[in-house]
Amino acid sequence: MTTTTQPMLTLIGVSKRYGQTTVALQDIHLEVYAGEILCVLGPSGCGKTTLLRVIAGLEDADTGQILLKGQDLRELPVHRRHFGFMFQDFALFPHKSVAENIAFGLRMARRPAAEIQRRVAEMLDLVNLEGYGERSIFELSGGERQRVALARSLAPNPRLLMLDEPLGNLDQSLRDALMVELRSILTRVGVTALYVTHDQEEAFALADRVVVMNRGRIEQVGRPEAVYTHPASPFVARFLGFRNLIPATLEQPGNGRLRTPLGELPAPPDAAGRAAGSYTLLIRPEAARWPGQGELPGSFRLEGKLTRRSFRGSHYGIELEVAGSQGMERLHFELPAYSLSSDGGEPVLRLPDPGASIELAIHPGLMTLL
Numbered sequence: 001m002t003t004t005t006q007p008m009l010t011l012i013g014v015s016k017r018y019g020q021t022t023v024a025l026q027d028i029h030l031e032v033y034a035g036e037i038l039c040v041l042g043p044s045g046c047g048k049t050t051l052l053r054v055i056a057g058l059e060d061a062d063t064g065q066i067l068l069k070g071q072d073l074r075e076l077p078v079h080r081r082h083f084g085f086m087f088q089d090f091a092l093f094p095h096k097s098v099a100e101n102i103a104f105g106l107r108m109a110r111r112p113a114a115e116i117q118r119r120v121a122e123m124l125d126l127v128n129l130e131g132y133g134e135r136s137i138f139e140l141s142g143g144e145r146q147r148v149a150l151a152r153s154l155a156p157n158p159r160l161l162m163l164d165e166p167l168g169n170l171d172q173s174l175r176d177a178l179m180v181e182l183r184s185i186l187t188r189v190g191v192t193a194l195y196v197t198h199d200q201e202e203a204f205a206l207a208d209r210v211v212v213m214n215r216g217r218i219e220q221v222g223r224p225e226a227v228y229t230h231p232a233s234p235f236v237a238r239f240l241g242f243r244n245l246i247p248a249t250l251e252q253p254g255n256g257r258l259r260t261p262l263g264e265l266p267a268p269p270d271a272a273g274r275a276a277g278s279y280t281l282l283i284r285p286e287a288a289r290w291p292g293q294g295e296l297p298g299s300f301r302l303e304g305k306l307t308r309r310s311f312r313g314s315h316y317g318i319e320l321e322v323a324g325s326q327g328m329e330r331l332h333f334e335l336p337a338y339s340l341s342s343d344g345g346e347p348v349l350r351l352p353d354p355g356a357s358i359e360l361a362i363h364p365g366l367m368t369l370l
């Protein structure tokens with residue numbers, strides 16, 4: 001990432017309503033830095049597309065300001081913004097060749113023929129489609145079409161590239177491969193990119209920073225690792241797929257203990273410095289070990305009934321039912337299935353059948369207070 005200190009794009013208090021009741025964007029403050037890939041992540045209807053449309057100038061904000069390198073976007077006509085788009089419904093021209101599709105923006109900008117030819121060749125090379133220039137779009141696979149769409153949007157060298165669920169129509173394995181390729185292409189070109197998706201894995205794989213939205217508001221902005229390790233709210237945690245969220249009370253912040261429906265538990269390290277009060281405790285699925293097998297020092301024991309067990313190769317997905325003060329709590333863990341301290345026997349952990357009472361070692365370092 002090549003960031004500079006002045007943001008490329010600044011949103012100040014941007015709001016947008018549709019009709020009387022739908023608040024699509026509410027008081028959005030956001031900075032996008034040159035050369036970064038910013039992924040806007042959130043559930044359906046949270047305002048992601050509206051955010052892109054307002055920046056693109058396809059929709060007017062009701063209030064607030066959008067600055068491009070300090071200049072108010074309202075003073076800059078849409079065609080002079082030099083933004084590029086790769087939207088799911090922004091289809092390729094099916095009857096034109098790959099090269100003609102890629103050349104489209106350059107022709108619209110009336111660039112000289114020699115420059116267009118050179119740029120198309122560069123773009124074909126960039127997206128690993130050398131030799132495909134004369135093919136028609138019909139002769140391409142879904143993944144190849146997306147690469148042509150990317151080449152077309154990058155060809156005019158946009159100041160800002162906006163991508164809205166560009167991999168949405170592809171099957172999972174193709175998406176996985178293209179996510180990695182897309183990040184590598186975007187960083188190589190150094191383009192500033194705003195990428196909308198509802199898929200957290202896609203956002204994590206692509207982003208320099210992630211913006212998590214909920215009902216038109218920004219819940220959290222940060223590096224993917226920071227957002228995953230320290231979700232800012234129970235909403236973000238749930239959206240990222242965390243399921244072990246338990247009410248917790250920090251009575252005496254200094255004593256390192258938490259009161260929860262599962263009983264008194266050691267507080268996670270990030271409880272230090274927090275005020276006394278009510279919180280939500282997140283226990284990560286990775287926090288559990290089979291006692292004695294790779295157990296981390298400082299772990300505590302949690303007893304319960306093993307209610308589900310599914311072998312996933314590298315780990316077991318398990319459900320543990322724990323009797324709590326407010327009824328049964330169901331916790332979900334990813335238990336490493338292999339032990340590195342094997343004594344020459346089978347390295348794979350053999351779990352008892354569902355129904356058995358078990359004890360797990362839980363490490364407080366993999367818990368966090370929200």
Ligand SMILES: Nc1ncnc2c1ncn2[C@@H]1O[C@H](COP(=O)(O)OP(=O)(O)OP(=O)(O)O)[C@@H](O)[C@H]1O
Pocket residue numbers: 018019022023024042043044045046047048049050051198
């Ligand atoms: N043109 C419109 N007229 C009225 N309401 C709209 C319009 N466009 C969007 N909305 C509403 O605004 C809210 C935000 O929509 P938006 O398309 O930005 O969400 P999104 O996060 O991109 O969702 P998805 O992931 O499903 O595309 C939704 O409640 C939607 O129904």
